[in-house]
Amino acid sequence: MLAEIITIGDEILIGQIVDTNSAWMAKQLNLIGITVKQISSVSDDQQHILDALSQAEKRADIILITGGLGPTKDDITKVTLAKYFGMGFRLDEGTLEIVAQIFQKFKRPLLDINIKQAEVPDGCEVILNKNGTAPCMWFNKENKIFVSMPGVPFEMMYLMDEQILPRIKTQFKLPAIVHKTILTAGIGESFLAKEIEDIENSLPENIKLAYLPKLGQVRLRLSARGDHEATLQLDVAQFSKQIIERIQKFVVIDDDIPLEKAILNLMKEKGLTLSTAESCTGGYIAHLITQHPGSSAVYWGGAVSYANELKQSVLGVKEETLATFGAVSEQTVIEMVEGALQHFKTDYAISVSGIAGPDGGTEGKPVGTVWIAIANNKKTVAKVFNFSNKRIQNIERAAVSALTMLLNLLKED
C-alpha cells in the first residue's frame, strides 16, 4: 500500500516554514504499514497542483494533501480539487455550523469569505474539523482516496489521529504490523550496531531493525509485518529481549515514549517529586517536562537562574562560590541543585549551568562546556560535558544529558 503527501502553499517553497507536517504524517503512515513513495511541496498554482495530483495518483493509492484552505484569496486548493474531480460546489451545513460557532465564541461577525469556507466540492465527504474553520475533505476515486486537510499542524494531527488513520485502516486491507522501540543513551550508532550484529543478522525477512539516532540517544526500532498480529508480537518480544539483555547498561527504557515521560511515569509510581534549577538550558528542561499532561503530580517547578543574582537569591548559591569558581563549575551546579532541593522541598532536583554560545566561551571553558548536577536527599552527582558550538543543540543536548543522569540516579534507588 503506497501513499503520497502533497503540501500546497508558498510558505514552504519560500523557506518561511519547515515542513514538519509531512514528516509527522509519514511517520504515522509507516506505523500502520503504509509506505510513503513521495512527498511534494507545490506552489499555489492551479495547473501545477493538477499535475501533482495526477502524478501522485499514478504512483500511490492514498494521496494526503495539506494546506491552501484558508479564507484569503491565495488559497486555491478547494477550487482545484473540484476541477480535478469535475465537481461543483455545495454548502456543507456541518462546517458552516462550526465556522459560525468559532466566530460566535470570539464575538466576531461572520463575513462572506468565512461562509465560503463552508463550501466544498459536491462529491466529497466532509470530515468535520472541530479545531478550525477549514473543512477536511475525503474523495474516493475508483480504489484510491484523496484527503485534503488544513495545514495548521494541530488541526491536521487531530484529523489524522481521530478520523483519517482509522478510516484508512478500515478501507484498506493492511498487513498486521508490530513495532517495538528501545531507547538507548551513551553509545554511538555504529558501536551499537557492532554489539548486536549477530542478533540483527538472525532476524527473519519480515522483521526489520532501524537505528534512529538523535541528540546523544539512539532509538532501536524492531518492525515486524505479517498476517497474524499475535505471532508478530511474540517474535518481536523474543528479539527485543535478546537485544535488551545484550546492551542492558545503555537501555534507558523499552518503550516508545520520550525520556522525560519515562521519568514522570517512574516518579509518579514511586510518589516522588522533582524540581529544576536551570541556567544555560533557560527553562527548556521545565518545558520538556510540563508539556506532558499530569506532570504536576511529580514536577513542583523551579528556577531559571539566568543571572548570577538569581542563583544567589532564589537558590542560595554563595557569592564566594561564584567569584572563586565561576557560574559554570562543579561547585556552582552542586550548590544550585542542593539549593533547589532545600528551597523547593522536592525529593529530586536537577541543575544545569553552561556556556550555550555562540559567545561567552574562554580558553578554559569553551562554548559547549556544561556542568550538570542531580541530587536526592542521599546523594549528589555532578558531571561536565563538552558539546558543540551551536546554541540550540547545546541547550537540547544538555537537557537530554540531565534527564539521562536523573533516570540513572532514580534507577539506583
Add this chain to the structure above:
Amino acid sequence: MLAEIITIGDEILIGQIVDTNSAWMAKQLNLIGITVKQISSVSDDQQHILDALSQAEKRADIILITGGLGPTKDDITKVTLAKYFGMGFRLDEGTLEIVAQIFQKFKRPLLDINIKQAEVPDGCEVILNKNGTAPCMWFNKENKIFVSMPGVPFEMMYLMDEQILPRIKTQFKLPAIVHKTILTAGIGESFLAKEIEDIENSLPENIKLAYLPKLGQVRLRLSARGDHEATLQLDVAQFSKQIIERIQKFVVIDDDIPLEKAILNLMKEKGLTLSTAESCTGGYIAHLITQHPGSSAVYWGGAVSYANELKQSVLGVKEETLATFGAVSEQTVIEMVEGALQHFKTDYAISVSGIAGPDGGTEGKPVGTVWIAIANNKKTVAKVFNFSNKRIQNIERAAVSALTMLLNLLKED
C-alpha cells in the same frame, strides 16, 4: 527563473527526519530572486529518481539535488545521474585526495567503497566538498543546470554559500527581489484581509501580498520583483506604510523576526531587564527568550512555579489569595508578577497561570482559561484568555499572548 529541489533517501519518507535542508535552500534561492516551483522527496529507487528529474527539468531551470551520496549500497544518486545524462564514470583526483585525507585524519584504512566515492559521471564538473567524502557535481544540460550535493546539512550549506549560489548568480540573469514582513497579533487572517482589501487590490502585478498565520499572529509579507532593486524598495516601502497605518494597533513589528526577539532588541536598546513567573506555560516563555544569543543582557531569569507552594515561597503569593481566588485568577497572577518584579529585581515581569489541560478544568474555569499579567514599576495589567482544549497549543498561545502584552506595555512607555 525557476528552481526545484529534490531530496533523495528514505529518512524523510519514513518520517525519521524533518527536511530542514529544503527550507534553508528555498530561502537562499528566494533571497536572490529565484522562485522554487516544487520540493520533492523521493525514495532510493532508480526509476523514481529518473522520473523526478525529468519532471523537474520540464518545470525548472535549476534543479538542486541533495542526499543519496554515501558509500553504502542504498545510495544510488550518482549512478542514476550518470544514466539520466547518458554518461560513463571517471575517477576525480581532487575528490580522491580529500577522501584519502579524511581517512588519514581519523587513522582509518581507505577501503574500495571509499575510493569509489571519488568516481563521478564523466561529463560533470566536480565542485570540491572540503567537509566530507561525497563530491558535489554540477551538470549543464542546454540552458539548465543540475547540481547534486550531499545531504549532510553543514556540507550542503557550505557548498551552497561558497560555490553554488555565487555560480548561479554569474550564470543566470536574475531579477531583483525585495521582501517586507509585518507581524500582527490580535486580529484574524480574514479580518485583516478585509481591513486592507483595497490596498491589496491596488498592488501592481509585480508585488504580492501573502498572509502567514501562526498561533494568534499573522505575518503579512510583501514581495516585489523587478529590474531595479532601489525602485522595488521604494514601492514596497510605500505599500507597507499604507498597510501599517491602516492596521496600526495590530502591528507588533515591521520586521521578519520572532516576537520575543523583537522584545529583546527593544529592551536591550532601552537598557531594561525582564523576569518571568510561569505556571501553566511551565518554562516555555523562558525557553523562547533564552534560545536567542545575547538574551542574558535583558533576561535575568524567573520561576516556574508549578506547585502552589512555589508560588508562595519563591514569588510571595499569599496563601489566602490562593485559597480565596484559586491559582488561576487575576489576583494570583498579579501577586505573581509583582512578586517577580520585587524578588528578581527586574524592570519588567511576566506572569502566567492557567489550566493547560487536558484535565483540571471546572465549569467556571474550563481547560484553556489562562490569566496573564505584565508589570513594570509603574503599572500592572492583567487579562484573561480562553484558549482551546489542547495542552501544547494552550502553552504556545499563552506564551505568544504574554509576549504580545509585554510588547504593548513596552510601547506605552
